[in-house]
Amino acid sequence: MLAHLAGSVLSLALVALFVRGVLGQPLMSNSSVAMADLVASLRFDGQGQPVDMAHSEQFSWMYRQMGSEVTYRVLDDRGHTVLAPGLDRRALGSPATEGYFLTTLDGVAMRGRTVAVEHGGRQWFVQFAASQRLNDRLRNDVWLPLVGSGALIGGGVLLVVLSLFSSITVAKLLRPLRDASAQVARITPRELSARLDETRVPQEIRPLVHSFNHALERLERGFKLQQEFLASAAHELKTPLSLIRAQIDALPALKACAPLLRDVEGMARQVQQLLHLAEASEPQNYRFANVQPEALLHDVASYLGRLADASGVRLVLQTDPGLPPWQADRGALFTLVKNLVENAIQHAPRDSVVRVQVRAHELCVSDEGVGVAHADLPRIFDRFWRGPTRRGEGAGLGLSICQEIARAHGATLLAERGEPGLRMRLCLRPSPPGPGQSR
Incomplete structure (x- = not known):
């Protein structure tokens, strides 16, 4: 311009x-x-x-x-x-x-x-x-003043008209580029199937958009191959681990069998979590529907009751009356809440309380343990990262799975120091997810 x-x-x-x-x-x-x-x-x-x-x-x-x-x-x-x-x-x-x-x-x-x-x-x-x-x-008296003033006025009007016309023309020409930029900004690792509309961009940059779409196709194909490999490897490992456990169980009761069983249990848990992580990373695996938060919370408490008793931890559930239903995938949300509560139990000291609070669009899980250092908070959702105070033998994938499920629901999962302990907050969107999020 x-x-x-x-x-x-x-x-x-x-x-x-x-x-x-x-x-x-x-x-x-x-x-x-x-x-x-x-x-x-x-x-x-x-x-x-x-x-x-x-x-x-x-x-x-x-x-x-x-x-x-x-x-x-x-x-x-x-x-x-x-x-x-x-x-x-x-x-x-x-x-x-x-x-x-x-x-x-x-x-x-x-x-x-x-x-x-x-x-x-x-x-x-x-x-x-x-x-x-x-x-x-x-x-000097007629021609110069007449032509001079006419040229000045005409030139000024011409510049104003050209400026307005140029602004409108440039804005119209760049509108497809702005739309393409907005589409690119919305593309995330979970939205690799999106493509730019090649018919709405200027012909001069159409080859660039075409090449970008091909790059997205290659990236999506590689990402799918990675997820398929992860899921296939987890599935293939479950069968030999089950066979090894059966063979150990058939052996005479020896002291060496107990460590082997613990190792097999740990490997089986890690394989299962890898499978969960692969499934949580695929948006097409989610099916959204109305989920009652009170019923979901009681199911999680029943599932983890024995673990809490064995750890000497008391589960306290607090829910606001008249909670509206959540738009979520029930199985995935159950896994998310279960992992958060289980993680809190694993880090809570004996004779302490793990508190689960549910409001209209928020779930909070807090424990009374030593918590996580400020320097480690950014790493808490990293895969295979485990806190130094954990008592169990987990693989360090539980919170990574929770983060993937939260993203699929358009929610935000935050980790905060509870003074004492650690507080995990899940903030759900007040409106149900649109078609783009509930594939």
Whole structure:
């Protein structure tokens, strides 16, 4: 747009220079309109002699009112004046030479022009002259102010119109680019199936958009292959682990069997969590429906009751009355809440309380343990990261699974120091997810 405005200003400057050059020339003597009118109005008699100048009213008044300032002559080929507006028959310039001339008539500097005319086989010369002072007066008092103010006003209006037109044009041309930028900003690892509309972008950048869409296709294909490999590996590992456990159970009761069983249990748990992580990372695995938070919370408490009793931890459930249903995938949300509560139990000291609070669009799980250091809070959702105070043998994938499920629900999962302990807050959206989130 700046280049367009610069071009407009340059164009106006060139026009101003041209007008200035034109204004520097005499106005009356160079008038091709006046000369054409004179030549066209020349009348001849039957013998081919010029007898009259049938002037139009556009110019004839000048000779009557300003005889000393504007005049004309018609000369024959010998330089004799045959026609003039008055009785003065003096030639104005070189009798038989076409072109411009300077002369003095009654002490007045004149500038004129001679044009040859052919008629009846003879040549005639038409002369037109105007005084220099009339030329200067018209140029300085009429022509310059009129053209100058007109150029200034016209140039200003032109710049305003060009600026508005350029702004509208540029905005219209860049609108597809802004739309494409907004589409790119919405593409996340969970939205790799999105593609940019190639038909709505300017043709000049269409190859770039086409290449970007192909890059997204390759990225989506690689991401799917990674998830499929993770899920397949987890599935394939479950069977041999089950066989190993069955073989250990069939052995005689030996002291060496207990550590082996614990190792197998740990590996089986890690494989199961890997499978959960692969499933939680795929948006198409979610099916949203109304979920009653009180019922979900009681199911989690029943499922983890034995673990809480074995750890010497008391579960306390607090729910606001009349809670609205949540739009969520019940199985995934059960896994999320279960992992948060289980993680709190694993970090809570004996004879302490793990508190689960549910409000309209928020769930909070807090324990009374040592918590997590401020430096470790950013790492708490990293895969395979385990806190130093954990009592269990988990794989460090539970909170990563929770984070994936929360993202799929458009929710926010936060970890905060509880003073004492750790507080996990799940903030759900008040409105149900749209079609783009509930694939």
